[in-house]
Amino acid sequence: MKWLPETFRSRLALAIGVLALGVGLPFYLYVTHVYGQQLVREREQALHELAEAVASVVSLNLEERLREIGQVARLSPELAGARAEEAGAATLDALQAAYPVYAWIGATDAQGVVKVATGGLLVGRSVAQRPWFAAGLNGPYLGDRHRADLLQSLLAPGASEPLYFIDVAVPLRAPDGSVSGVLSAHLHWRWAANVVGAIVPRKSARQQIDVFLVDQAGHISYPDRALGADRVPDGLVSEVPQVLDSWPEGGEYLSVAVPVPEAGPASPLGWRVVVRQPLTAALGDLVDLQRAVLGVTLLASLVFLLLTWWGARIISRPLEVLTGLALRVERGEEDVVLDAGARSAEVRALSTALKGMAATLIARRQALERSNHELEDKVAERTAELARSNAELERLARHDPLTGLPNRRACDERLALEFERMRRTGVAYVVLVLDVDHFKLVNDSHGHAAGDAVLRHVADVLRRQLRSTDFVGRSGGEEFLVLLPQTPPDEALRVAQKLRHAVDISCPPAADHVTLSIGLSEAQPEHNSSDGAVRAADHQLYRAKQNGRNRVESSFMR
Numbered sequence: 001m002k003w004l005p006e007t008f009r010s011r012l013a014l015a016i017g018v019l020a021l022g023v024g025l026p027f028y029l030y031v032t033h034v035y036g037q038q039l040v041r042e043r044e045q046a047l048h049e050l051a052e053a054v055a056s057v058v059s060l061n062l063e064e065r066l067r068e069i070g071q072v073a074r075l076s077p078e079l080a081g082a083r084a085e086e087a088g089a090a091t092l093d094a095l096q097a098a099y100p101v102y103a104w105i106g107a108t109d110a111q112g113v114v115k116v117a118t119g120g121l122l123v124g125r126s127v128a129q130r131p132w133f134a135a136g137l138n139g140p141y142l143g144d145r146h147r148a149d150l151l152q153s154l155l156a157p158g159a160s161e162p163l164y165f166i167d168v169a170v171p172l173r174a175p176d177g178s179v180s181g182v183l184s185a186h187l188h189w190r191w192a193a194n195v196v197g198a199i200v201p202r203k204s205a206r207q208q209i210d211v212f213l214v215d216q217a218g219h220i221s222y223p224d225r226a227l228g229a230d231r232v233p234d235g236l237v238s239e240v241p242q243v244l245d246s247w248p249e250g251g252e253y254l255s256v257a258v259p260v261p262e263a264g265p266a267s268p269l270g271w272r273v274v275v276r277q278p279l280t281a282a283l284g285d286l287v288d289l290q291r292a293v294l295g296v297t298l299l300a301s302l303v304f305l306l307l308t309w310w311g312a313r314i315i316s317r318p319l320e321v322l323t324g325l326a327l328r329v330e331r332g333e334e335d336v337v338l339d340a341g342a343r344s345a346e347v348r349a350l351s352t353a354l355k356g357m358a359a360t361l362i363a364r365r366q367a368l369e370r371s372n373h374e375l376e377d378k379v380a381e382r383t384a385e386l387a388r389s390n391a392e393l394e395r396l397a398r399h400d401p402l403t404g405l406p407n408r409r410a411c412d413e414r415l416a417l418e419f420e421r422m423r424r425t426g427v428a429y430v431v432l433v434l435d436v437d438h439f440k441l442v443n444d445s446h447g448h449a450a451g452d453a454v455l456r457h458v459a460d461v462l463r464r465q466l467r468s469t470d471f472v473g474r475s476g477g478e479e480f481l482v483l484l485p486q487t488p489p490d491e492a493l494r495v496a497q498k499l500r501h502a503v504d505i506s507c508p509p510a511a512d513h514v515t516l517s518i519g520l521s522e523a524q525p526e527h528n529s530s531d532g533a534v535r536a537a538d539h540q541l542y543r544a545k546q547n548g549r550n551r552v553e554s555s556f557m558r
């Protein structure tokens, strides 16, 4: 695999790093999963508790308003009397002053004509058509949020924003217990903001928590400009928090709806408190935790990887040292101590094995070198022997075994050589052909062995008489050839006589007397070959034989 690093150290570090990741990632997934579930449960519970608290406070406040108006109705009989306007105005104004959210408080007679009211508003006008009047005659009444009608122009003349109220109404009773009219209060809708704002904690905004009041039909009544649409998603009725993606803004929200408890005996409103939080905000801590755990996992893996890489040096360093030492052994160094100073048993065993191997290698190399030297010596010896043998063969091939003189072949070669030299230098040479006289008689009378001894004797005499630069060979049978290089004819003639005389006076071993006949000829550069001079010398030899033997004849003799 090409992507794998090459060194043992890097591979071990990579393996440990991957292993750490392999352990860390499941841990990361487990922790974030468990914590994520717990976090979601906590968030759901927190949203639910907030919704319940808001619903409870809204309900209690409505109940309090109802009780408050009921008490005023009970404790202020003048509101139902004939002089209600004079006697009751102060009471209503004081009540409004104590709780300014009251937009208007007024008392009617049994026919729906306003008898007394805060600020004197609507006094004398009939409100018999108002739902609160009809309901208020029968008992405590709570009216849902509605737009102001008659009071809009009186309370906020010229305002572009419409006013919204909720109504509270209770029957007014005469001393005999009969219903004599209705006491009603209209609360500014900012009441909702006061109540909900008091209970919703400030951090809710930071956590992007939205709190809504929703009426029975699903319309959002608080806050005013809550949404692009004025309804919460259909189906948002569960008190169990759920993740909804059907909000107008899009995105997922953890949402919960809690019904507002109905306030006392009044007619039911069917309100709900809806609380929502974007899922991303609800799980924000989880994302932070995921990042933190993942970061720690990756960092830990990296730290493991680096520590292993660093620590693996303890193992790999002795191996590198051993490799270096082994390479020195390979290069031929013999004084290398294969010891990496390792403490681990495996590396110690390896270094012991390498030591043994190196010792064996060195011993074998030394043995090989020794045998090479021996072989070289033997080859040199054999070569010398061969040279000697060759020289001997050479000598045997060119020498006569009987006399030890150069043989016929050597004579021919020397003749050719001298001829060539003469042609090159122009210096002539003299050829002598010598023949033992009546040699056949020697053989016949003393035997062949005696003949051989005579030939050896003649050869010795000739050898002794000649200079080292001269040449003497046995050209065949009892015939000898002498070459005298750089020798003038008269000098050659003297040499020939000297040879003849020496043999003549010598004492041959097996015969009584032995003589030579000698023919001389001078080689000439104009001859075609060396044979010319030999033939001429042969001719002179023939003449010497003819003229009585034991004599010298030459072409240049006078």
Ligand SMILES: Nc1nc2c(ncn2[C@@H]2O[C@H](COP(=O)(O)OP(=O)(O)OP(=O)(O)O)[C@@H](O)[C@H]2O)c(=O)[nH]1
Pocket: 402, 435, 436, 437, 438, 439, 440, 441, 443, 447, 448, 449, 450, 451, 452, 455, 476, 477, 478, 545, 549
């Ligand atoms: N013992 C011996 N005899 C040889 C050898 N080579 C040749 N001969 C003999 O030498 C003799 C030569 O005889 P011839 O050619 O008749 O000549 P010659 O007897 O010397 O007579 P002239 O030359 O006329 O004086 C022969 O009998 C050969 O057999 C040799 O190596 N040893």
